[in-house]
Amino acid sequence: MITADSRPKLARGVRLQIDRVRGGFNLLAPEHVLRVNASSAAILELCDGQRSLADIVDVLASRYAVDRGRIEREASALIDDLVTRRLVERP
């Protein structure tokens, strides 16, 4: 499980890219494409290995008028799921 001081980043060989044909975003990985929506993309583009989860939640809370607790739950769930799928690392 991810904690507030984890500094998640996309795994090696994984990148986030806008999809100009279908709309939305994709996580591109070896032999794998995961379609992600705009709110997941907003979280993932902050996963740079430098920011902690707490930092990421701060940035998003200041950017969108959404409750901090809800952002934290959403970000944690997303990152935990992607760690399981080996698309995100939390060193």
Added chain:
Amino acid sequence: MTAPAPFALLAELTHRCPLACPYCSNPLELDRKADELATADWIRVFEQAAALGILQLHLSGGEPAARHDLVELVAAAAQLGLYTNLITSGIGLDKARLSELAQAGLDHVQLSVQDVGAANADRIAGLRGSHQRKRDFAAWVIDAGLPLTVNAVLHRGNIASMSALVDEVIAMGAGRVELAHAQYYGWAARNREALMPDLADALAAREQLPALRERTARDITIDYVPPDHFARYPKPCMNGWGRQSLNVTPRGLVLPCHAAQSIPGLSFWSVREHALDEIWHGSPAFAAFRGTDWMVEPCRSCDRREIDFGGCRCQAMALTGDARNTDPVCVLSPFHDRVEQLTTAPRHDSYVMRGRPPRTPDRTLSPPERDDADDVEAQRPAPAR
């Protein structure tokens, strides 16, 4: 019917290859170097692919490193935002050129490995010294900071070493391994009795898999492609014909799958004459088996028709003589006994090597290293037909 945008394009840059694997799925008749698409043709195809919605570009062959313009092609694809995956034997690419590929924006390398021990691996590849060269190459990939997948084709000649093979792949630094049972297309069909494992060995491999995954979970992801001849239902070949991906052959024909040329009566359009979106949406070969309208019974009324799409058209063609039939791997197929005949047929261990007479593993990878894949084709006698 209107097809949704495809996700993946397999660019078979060349059929030239320094290896001679008995399980090669390329067609019996290979495209010649003189007929290969030019650099500008491929770059135009990549541009059209990106515009069509392609996300993943697999650069394959043959050995793609036999193309002298490989770095240029990777750079062009990377600039278009395509996720570029180099599918290579590791032979014919030195450290400097690999580093150029990384600089050009290559995303990922997939390296083929034949077995865990050099002697048997070199026997399967038909090239002495190849396995050690692959170990060196894997180290260069890691040094270049590129993610590495190793692909090992499993067959009766190496299935007993599956677990040791995974350990070897971990030692090579790969984050992912594909353990893919041999499939019997193209050249591989000639070696079916030498490739197909005995039922007991295929079952043993499957039973071993969960423990192997658990033991290595911290080090590697294992993708396993089961041997479809021993399955109850067919594989969802290509996840459906003309549904997600397309292949471009060295001379520019666009195919719905790698082996589609084995189906008579399909005409394939060329990127020399048509744009890729025109081919994807309009070419008769893509329309032929798209969706479910083409199906005959038992597929037509089957609950699984949108799960496995009737299996593999090329296998239906090869084993029943009609590509519309249910893949005979399926237990519901009236031709399923033909698969049983194959799985119970006597086996042997003598390969018909690609491009050379049988049982002459005599070629050696000669130092110093050189980019000799161009010359290999000329040195090798024509394939036995």
